[in-house]
Amino acid sequence: MIAPSRGAGGNDPSRAAGGDKGDGSGLRWWAAFSSSPTLRLVVRRILVAIPVMVGVTFLTAVLLNLLPGDAASALLGADATPQEVHQLYLKLHLNEPFFVRYWQWIVGVFHGHLGASLQNGQPVAQIIGQRLPITFELIVFASIVMLLISIPLAMLCARRPGGVVDRITMVLSMGFLSVPQFVLGLIFVLVFAVIFRVFPALGYTPITQSVGENLRDFTLPAFSIALPLAGFYVRLLRADLIEQMESQDYVVTARAKGFGSWYILTRHAFRNSLIGFVTIFGLNVATLFAYTVIVEEIFGLPGLGYALINGVGDRDAPLVQGIVLVLAGIVVIVNLLTDLTYGVIDPRVRYGRSAV
Amino acid sequence: MAALLSETETQILPEAVLEEIPVRRGRGWVRSLDIYIPGVFLLALLFVCFIWPYLYTIPPPVGGSILDAGLPVGSPGHIFGTTAVGNDVMSRLIYGGRTSFEIVFAVQGLGLAVGGLIGVMAAMMRGVAETVAMRLLDVIIAFPAFVLVVVIVLGLGASEINLIWALAVISVPTFARVARAGAVTVRERTYVVAAELSGSKRWQIALRHVVPNIITSLLTFAVLGAGVVVILEATVSYFGYGIPPPGPSWGNMIATGQTTMSARPSLLLIPCITLLITVIALNTLSEGMRRRWGAVR
Numbered sequence: 140m141i142a143p144s145r146g147a148g149g150n151d152p153s154r155a156a157g158g159d160k161g162d163g164s165g166l167r168w169w170a171a172f173s174s175s176p177t178l179r180l181v182v183r184r185i186l187v188a189i190p191v192m193v194g195v196t197f198l199t200a201v202l203l204n205l206l207p208g209d210a211a212s213a214l215l216g217a218d219a220t221p222q223e224v225h226q227l228y229l230k231l232h233l234n235e236p237f238f239v240r241y242w243q244w245i246v247g248v249f250h251g252h253l254g255a256s257l258q259n260g261q262p263v264a265q266i267i268g269q270r271l272p273i274t275f276e277l278i279v280f281a282s283i284v285m286l287l288i289s290i291p292l293a294m295l296c297a298r299r300p301g302g303v304v305d306r307i308t309m310v311l312s313m314g315f316l317s318v319p320q321f322v323l324g325l326i327f328v329l330v331f332a333v334i335f336r337v338f339p340a341l342g343y344t345p346i347t348q349s350v351g352e353n354l355r356d357f358t359l360p361a362f363s364i365a366l367p368l369a370g371f372y373v374r375l376l377r378a379d380l381i382e383q384m385e386s387q388d389y390v391v392t393a394r395a396k397g398f399g400s401w402y403i404l405t406r407h408a409f410r411n412s413l414i415g416f417v418t419i420f421g422l423n424v425a426t427l428f429a430y431t432v433i434v435e436e437i438f439g440l441p442g443l444g445y446a447l448i449n450g451v452g453d454r455d456a457p458l459v460q461g462i463v464l465v466l467a468g469i470v471v472i473v474n475l476l477t478d479l480t481y482g483v484i485d486p487r488v489r490y491g492r493s494a495v
Numbered sequence: 496m497a498a499l500l501s502e503t504e505t506q507i508l509p510e511a512v513l514e515e516i517p518v519r520r521g522r523g524w525v526r527s528l529d530i531y532i533p534g535v536f537l538l539a540l541l542f543v544c545f546i547w548p549y550l551y552t553i554p555p556p557v558g559g560s561i562l563d564a565g566l567p568v569g570s571p572g573h574i575f576g577t578t579a580v581g582n583d584v585m586s587r588l589i590y591g592g593r594t595s596f597e598i599v600f601a602v603q604g605l606g607l608a609v610g611g612l613i614g615v616m617a618a619m620m621r622g623v624a625e626t627v628a629m630r631l632l633d634v635i636i637a638f639p640a641f642v643l644v645v646v647i648v649l650g651l652g653a654s655e656i657n658l659i660w661a662l663a664v665i666s667v668p669t670f671a672r673v674a675r676a677g678a679v680t681v682r683e684r685t686y687v688v689a690a691e692l693s694g695s696k697r698w699q700i701a702l703r704h705v706v707p708n709i710i711t712s713l714l715t716f717a718v719l720g721a722g723v724v725v726i727l728e729a730t731v732s733y734f735g736y737g738i739p740p741p742g743p744s745w746g747n748m749i750a751t752g753q754t755t756m757s758a759r760p761s762l763l764l765i766p767c768i769t770l771l772i773t774v775i776a777l778n779t780l781s782e783g784m785r786r787r788w789g790a791v792r
Contacts, residue, residue, distance in 0.1 A: 198634075206650045313782075317774040319726040321733055322767045325753055329764075333757045429639030433730060448734075451646055 188471040210257040210454040254457035263461035274442035284365035289372040297380035315370030324363035341439040360438045383408035421477030529783035533776040544592040554583035556590040556743040591743040606666030614674025632668035677709030711788040722777035
């Protein structure tokens with residue numbers, strides 16, 4: 140609970156930014172702003188996120204700086220003479236103190252420049268622009284597959300707990316929950332690319348070139364991420380659905396009104412279980428990204444995770460910090476979206492009193 | 496993995512995921528089959544990895560003769576065949592398992608001791624110290640575990656002991672979080688209030704009341720986390736950041752098996768299946784333990 144006066148004070152900078160067009164429109168804008176709790180939540184969250192994101196990139200820079208070796212020797216390899224390494228070292232400004240380098244980078248970020256990769260001078264923003272869509276497609280594809288598997292299965296299980304479908308699902312989900320993504324990915328490659336040759340083992344076709352080819356390239360990676368996740372979410376959703384069906388008053392009411400259990404499950408219990416589901420899903424987005432790192436590496440998808448690991452190997456500070464910044468931003472946005480969806484799922488939580 | 500979900504899945508693993516069908520059949524030991532089956536299997540695996548090599552001569556895991564290279568599964572003296580450089584696959588599996596289990600015991604031991612201590616201390620101190628400690632640990636938990644482990648191992652250099660430190664950085668905060676969550680519920684119980692009123696020191700309350708109450712849930716969590724650690728270790732070694740290649744590890748066996756996948760799938764499948772079964776056993780055991788002892792709520 141935040142008193143209105145405090146909320147308004149905290150948001151003054153955004154007010155100044157939005158109220159440029161003159162007093163009248165500024166006031167109207169402010170009125171709209173302060174009367175919409177959702178908008179206030181969004182702005183407050185974004186303002187809070189800025190120092191967090193700066194902190195995360197600073198931590199990354201410190202960690203990267205602690206690693207032995209530097210970009211100059213990493214780029215030139217073991218065969219380079221000390222003179223060559225030293226020249227590149229000076230050229231990349233690595234001789235400047237750590238804080239100076241970080242300060243220049245972060246000031247650049249606030250001016251809208253993410254800097255250039257030490258590796259080839261390519262702007263970091265451009266690299267991220269090329270690679271983010273690939274990772275994004277992978278995550279979206281995997282999430283859709285995961286949802287399509289886990290939601291219907293969880294409902295079938297919850298309909299008859301202890302029944303045949305339930306038992307088989309619980310055993311299978313334990314198996315998939317336990318399988319590492321890279322093992323699943325390799326087994327998929329063995330079965331579907333080496334033995335049956337249905338899907339390619341490696342490679343990436345841009346979606347602009349051929350949608351079908353692109354989806355074929357993404358199928359095995361997406362399933363390698365989705366199946367272990369589905370094992371996890373089936374169990375989560377099933378347990379919650381069963382609890383709703385067994386202990387909630389609204390279920391008793393619905394039963395008394397004569398609705399069938401399938402109807403109650405899909406219309407009442409599922410909607411209530413969805414809140415927990417969305418929360419966990421939102422919290423796990425950072426984890427989901429760790430899987431894409433692994434899977435991109437196995438299937439040779441030139442995504443963000445791939446770039447991140449290579450960037451760490453090359454001690455490419457601007458690239459790594461830029462990627463971390465973007466990822467932290469995505470996590471912040473996803474968490475915000477998660478909070479906003481509560482209002483959509485559950486009318487009792489339309490923001491206002493209990494926000495944040 | 497999913498557990499990774501863990502990212503380390505250890506991450507946010509709601510208890511619900513591990514709750515099974517509430518139906519109970521049989522009586523006596525039959526009821527505890529869900530603990531005995533994976534438990535006995537894991538003990539057998541530990542026996543094979545740590546004691547069997549002393550009882551029975553097995554070929555060394557490295558330095559095999561090139562004359563024995565590429566033997567198929569079922570060859571005399573080499574049940575699972577040999578690798579492309581002539582090392583016995585069975586032996587590499589055993590020694591690789593030994594590496595994995597050593598790492599798991601060390602990492603979870605450190606996690607249990609250090610993380611448990613931090614969690615209980617945070618809960619007992621309350622106030623600012625508690626908040627600050629937990630928020631700091633949250634930062635580590637929020638970071639993708641795999642990336643963090645890789646960065647730390649790159650910094651320290653690839654070796655078994657460094658892998659243990661890197662993985663412990665992941666396990667300590669998760670243990671601390673579980674320990675604190677348990678300790679927070681215990682510290683509000685009336686018998687703790689009674690102990691406080693009767694003048695017990697905080698460390699006495701922690702040792703006498705809090706620790707015994709949360710230890711089963713911590714142990715259950717340790718077994719669950721062990722599955723995650725096994726997977727993380729294998730993943731990191733698979734990508735070549737963990738146990739350096741001639742040394743045996745399930746992860747790098749999978750990596751080398753991958754290169755000859757079409758000609759000799761057994762070199763890929765055998766370590767994959769071993770890894771998978773081990774993780775399933777750990778997860779099932781943890782599930783059984785949780786059902787039996789429950790979690791501190």
